[in-house]
Amino acid sequence: MQNNPNNPLDNKPWTIKYQPRSAKEVQGHDEALITIKTFILNYKNQEKRAVLIHGNVGSGKTCSIHAIAKDLNYEIIEVNASDFRNAEGINTTVGNASKQLSLFARGKIILVDEVDGLSGANDRGGVSALTSLIEKSYYPIICAATDAYDEKLKPLKKMCNFVEFKSPNYQVVYKILNEICSKEKISFNEIDLKSLARKAAGDIRGAINDLQSLVQDKKILQTEAIEHLGDREKVESMFNALVKIFKASDASIANTALDYVAEDLDESTLWIDENLPKEYTNPTALAAAYNALSKANVYKGRIRRREHWRFLVYQTTLMTAGIAAAKTEKNREFIKYSPTQRLLKIWRANMRYGLRKEIAAKIAVKTHTSKKETIQNTLPFISIMMKKNKAMKESFIQEFELTDDEVGFLVG
């Protein structure tokens, strides 16, 4: 079937052409959508006056709210938080809309999309404008974010009911791609389409865009084309991963926490080690969590020594689900995670170690001894002499052509 040039949708991206027109067409978020709809219909009686939807890029946060608004025949006022950066901006855009009644007394929903865009250093004004808007608004406010754990959003989070959009699994993505293929009369084989769905790693928009770019107007999906398509880069922040591990009560959620982080397992271990004591305040839970972490390290040793790669799964499971399961109750406090101090210390130690080797090399040449011996015997001696005697210090600097850093190392 040829595209119909008179149909404007034929030239549109498929993400728009096939955007869900009703909540029923949104895939994979049934429960979340019911929660949101119920909130919208009863928001006046709710203790918390807004909803914060959070979930992965391209998982359907924005289109779901549009679909619900259509179902309810509500007007939707959409603002993108990153469009305005201060109190004035929010007030002029949504302020009035939040007060007036609709012309035909239609219901309204105010969608403040991408509120994580408000989390930059200078956006405190934006966050507080949003919270006061929520306090005063006559209409329900729905906020959406990919990363809801930014500390700057804390005041906002206190006022919101949380709704998580879980990352859709590949079967959900496959179902959507499959429907589009049949509507577009694209021939494909199931394995290829499934592999495309898997590569999307939960990003439905990404998957649809990939499909459209791969078939273009050929109407056939070729295996080779998919193979050339790299895995969709989905790097999750270490921050999100830690939240999953520390706060999850469901081991299967925690289990995948490290799947998409850029850091390797060694670095992840250091992050966990650094932040675990801040989260697990109960000593029994803390001990159990460290037990899991140390067992993970035992597996790591075996993997390294004997190349038992199949142990890798145990190492990750202990680091994620093992730690998640160590607690009896999650810490409801917001904890600010920090990068590991240990890495910094190792780095500093390495720098010092490197410097020491360089100095030893310079001295060894002149004293006709080995570097090892210089490090062991000569260096401490030179260092003491330089600290005690200024003239001696100057002559060593000249003799061994020491740089400022090296002198700092010796006398510091």
Ligand SMILES: Nc1ncnc2c1ncn2[C@@H]1O[C@H](COP(=O)(O)OP(=O)(O)OP(=O)(O)O)[C@@H](O)[C@H]1O
């Ligand atoms: N759950 C879903 N069911 C059906 N289609 C979906 C779903 N999620 C995404 N899509 C498709 O992907 C497009 C983009 O989704 P949407 O913009 O709602 O994602 P998002 O979660 O808001 O992403 P972002 O985090 O980038 O704001 C939609 O227009 C729709 O075509």
Ligand SMILES: [Mg+2]
């Ligand atoms: Mg969106």
